Amino acid sequence: MDLRFGNFGFRAMRSLLAVSLTGAGLALATAPAVAQEELKIGAIAALSGGGTAWGLGLQRGVQLALDEANEAGGLKIGGKTYKLKLVVFDDQYNAAQAKVVADRLVTQEKAGFIFGPVGSPGALGSLPVTQPAKVLQFVEGYAPAILKNEWNAAYVFRISNSNREFAEPIVKWVKAKMPTVKKIGMIAPNDATGQAAVPILVEAYKKQGYEVWVDYYERGSKEFTPLLVRMLAQNVDLFELNSNAPGEAGLLLKQARQVGFKGPILQSGGSGVDEIIEVAGPLAEGFLKYDVIDNSLPAVSTLLKAYNKKYSGVFNGTSPIYYNAAHILLEAIRRADSLDTTKVRDELEKLGGYNAPIFGRVIWTGKQEYGNDHQLFHAFIIKEVKQGKGVVRDVVSSP
Amino acid sequence: MLSPIVLVQIVVNGVGLAAIYILVALGFTLLFGIMRVVNFAHGAFAMLGGYALYYLYSIYDVPYLVAAPVAALFVAAAALVLERFVYRRFYQKMFQSMIALLGLDMAIASTALIIWDSHERSIKPAVSDILQLGGIIVPADKLVIVAVAAIALAAFYLFTHFTRAGLAMRAAAQDVETAEAQGIDTRVTYQLSFFIAIFMAALAGGFYGQTYALSPFMGERPLMMAFIVVILGGMGSIPGVALGGLLLGLGESFLSTFYGSSVSVFVSFGAVILLLVFRPWGLLGTPEK
Numbered sequence: 226m227d228l229r230f231g232n233f234g235f236r237a238m239r240s241l242l243a244v245s246l247t248g249a250g251l252a253l254a255t256a257p258a259v260a261q262e263e264l265k266i267g268a269i270a271a272l273s274g275g276g277t278a279w280g281l282g283l284q285r286g287v288q289l290a291l292d293e294a295n296e297a298g299g300l301k302i303g304g305k306t307y308k309l310k311l312v313v314f315d316d317q318y319n320a321a322q323a324k325v326v327a328d329r330l331v332t333q334e335k336a337g338f339i340f341g342p343v344g345s346p347g348a349l350g351s352l353p354v355t356q357p358a359k360v361l362q363f364v365e366g367y368a369p370a371i372l373k374n375e376w377n378a379a380y381v382f383r384i385s386n387s388n389r390e391f392a393e394p395i396v397k398w399v400k401a402k403m404p405t406v407k408k409i410g411m412i413a414p415n416d417a418t419g420q421a422a423v424p425i426l427v428e429a430y431k432k433q434g435y436e437v438w439v440d441y442y443e444r445g446s447k448e449f450t451p452l453l454v455r456m457l458a459q460n461v462d463l464f465e466l467n468s469n470a471p472g473e474a475g476l477l478l479k480q481a482r483q484v485g486f487k488g489p490i491l492q493s494g495g496s497g498v499d500e501i502i503e504v505a506g507p508l509a510e511g512f513l514k515y516d517v518i519d520n521s522l523p524a525v526s527t528l529l530k531a532y533n534k535k536y537s538g539v540f541n542g543t544s545p546i547y548y549n550a551a552h553i554l555l556e557a558i559r560r561a562d563s564l565d566t567t568k569v570r571d572e573l574e575k576l577g578g579y580n581a582p583i584f585g586r587v588i589w590t591g592k593q594e595y596g597n598d599h600q601l602f603h604a605f606i607i608k609e610v611k612q613g614k615g616v617v618r619d620v621v622s623s624p
Numbered sequence: 625m626l627s628p629i630v631l632v633q634i635v636v637n638g639v640g641l642a643a644i645y646i647l648v649a650l651g652f653t654l655l656f657g658i659m660r661v662v663n664f665a666h667g668a669f670a671m672l673g674g675y676a677l678y679y680l681y682s683i684y685d686v687p688y689l690v691a692a693p694v695a696a697l698f699v700a701a702a703a704l705v706l707e708r709f710v711y712r713r714f715y716q717k718m719f720q721s722m723i724a725l726l727g728l729d730m731a732i733a734s735t736a737l738i739i740w741d742s743h744e745r746s747i748k749p750a751v752s753d754i755l756q757l758g759g760i761i762v763p764a765d766k767l768v769i770v771a772v773a774a775i776a777l778a779a780f781y782l783f784t785h786f787t788r789a790g791l792a793m794r795a796a797a798q799d800v801e802t803a804e805a806q807g808i809d810t811r812v813t814y815q816l817s818f819f820i821a822i823f824m825a826a827l828a829g830g831f832y833g834q835t836y837a838l839s840p841f842m843g844e845r846p847l848m849m850a851f852i853v854v855i856l857g858g859m860g861s862i863p864g865v866a867l868g869g870l871l872l873g874l875g876e877s878f879l880s881t882f883y884g885s886s887v888s889v890f891v892s893f894g895a896v897i898l899l900l901v902f903r904p905w906g907l908l909g910t911p912e913k
Binding site for chain 2: 442450472476484
């Protein structure tokens with residue numbers, strides 16, 4: 226798109242307003258070629274506001290998987306071949322807006338399969354629409370209520386570990402690797418993500434005998450120095466960045482070092498370390514981070530090449546998660562040989578063992594925790610920032 | 625927790641915060657004070673200033689002392705096109721300007737998203753030292769911002785009180801028709817005010833992007849803080865911006881350190897609501913006749 230401010234006439238102005246008001250997502254979505262049979266796949270993603278990096282990661286991850294299927298001739302179901310079209314709506318990382326756009330996808334677009342939204346607020350906002358309508362939804366927010374709810378999560382799958390799955394293993398890792406650490410400090414967003422995710426992590430630390438100090442901030446904050454001074458006064462040994470978004474995690478990391486915090490800084494949550502390094506700069510050195518992928522793995526580097534060919538900007542950690550999930554869904558549809566969401570759901574549940582492109586063999590878990598096996602389990606890694614790059618320090622594979 | 629060192633650290637942090645708030649709010653209050661325009665696109669110009677500095681300083685390695693003002697000048701000059709086609713239609717139309725400029729803000733932010741993508745970047749620091757004075761820790765980049773905010777405030781005051789163009793601005797702010805009757809070209813005065821206001825926003829955006837992070841939506845927070853600062857200090861009042869910025873920065877630093885972020889936000893907004901009820905023209909503003 227070629228918009229030059231120098232040619233900013235009134236018509237251009239009106240066009241820009243139209244672009245804005247109809248949503249950047251629609252403007253960004255690529256328009257696939259018209260096919261005889263078209264299957265709309267829905268996506269709810271934050272395409273404006275603070276969660277945009279995650280939302281674009283979702284959109285791009287799914288789009289790349291659909292592109293592959295389309296380039297291979299489309300999706301063959303019941304003797305018909307479907308061209309896959311991604312329809313994306315912006316939820317602004319907001320529960321109420323997620324409900325509105327879920328309604329549009331279900332009632333107007335007739336989407337039977339929806340990816341997203343990213344994060345817990347939107348996921349919890351959209352479930353009351355998708356679950357009664359038997360629309361299959363794939364999310365990765367950490368809130369337990371996403372899988373433990375009044376619908377028994379009949380048509381929703383969580384497609385990456387939540388902190389219920391990784392909190393205990395990572396705390397055990399801290400215990401083994403950093404025996405001098407006794408007290409943990411956390412600063413978390415005061416929204417559904419922070420309120421749902423932090424107690425699980427706190428519980429895991431306390432179970433291992435740690436003392437934990439927690440404080441909250443309003444999402445969108447940029448200046449954390451007063452809270453960090455407050456944390457320093459508590460004499461914490463390890464600063465835990467928990468489920469903060471990459472931008473906020475980067476600022477917390479940078480400002481913690483600026484106010485003189487010398488201890489280890491770890492983030493047990495989120496995905497992708499590059500944006501945090503970008504924000505924190507040289508002060509990111511030594512930072513430890515939970516991550517879901519290693520870019521050096523062949524499957525990931527292939528995806529990364531495809532991503533860089535089509536898009537610019539940082540390869541966000543949500544892209545491989547949703548790319549992996551889109552492949553799992555397409556395989557389940559192929560096996561069901563139907564677009565009936567109940568039949569596809571049943572095939573998804575039986576998909577254990579399918580070799581998905583990023584996380585490998587599909588393992589569904591969660592029965593004990595949530596009452597259903599709709600939680601994807603996968604190994605995770607702990608990265609450490611060395612000379613400005615996130616390098617794999619450990620691979621943790623047991624739940 | 626309460627010790628002299630902690631108290632001084634809180635004041636230092638508060639002044640650092642106040643400096644950023646003052647820089648962002650200066651242009652905002654100028655536009656309202658003279659043209660009665662509530663510039664909801666102010667944060668978008670701050671964002672553009674951040675990107676301009678990013679290209680000049682981080683990508684093309686222009687020396688910082690040149691890059692910072694040139695980036696702001698570039699944004700202010702480009703914004704004159706918007707002044708001609710958008711802003712000029714809303715001068716002295718406070719309520720209409722709010723809606724139109726909110727739309728403009730969304731348009732600029734969405735265009736930035738298309739051009740620069742959503743990921744957050746950092747502008748390389750001009751100074752990255754961390755000064756330690758006794759037990760007090762002061763990041764050097766915050767000191768630079770405090771100095772620039774103080775210079776900008778003083779320059780603003782001197783310009784509006786001791787130069788012909790500045791006096792014309794104040795005259796136009798008080799009574800447009802009388803000012804015109806006295807031979808003041810209000811169109812030129814408005815253009816100059818607009819240019820200065822956007823220059824300040826873009827300069828502040830550069831510092832903001834450098835201190836925090838750069839992204840198409842980075843303008844939202846500065847806009848909100850500018851709005852609170854000018855309501856506290858009084859819409860259109862430059863000393864009010866200084867007072868409002870200091871009160872907000874010190875209040876936030878003190879309350880966040882001792883009582884947490886939620887209490888700080890609650891008290892800040894509570895104070896603004898009370899002020900709007902009992903003294904809607906702000907601490908140093910003038911009541912509308």
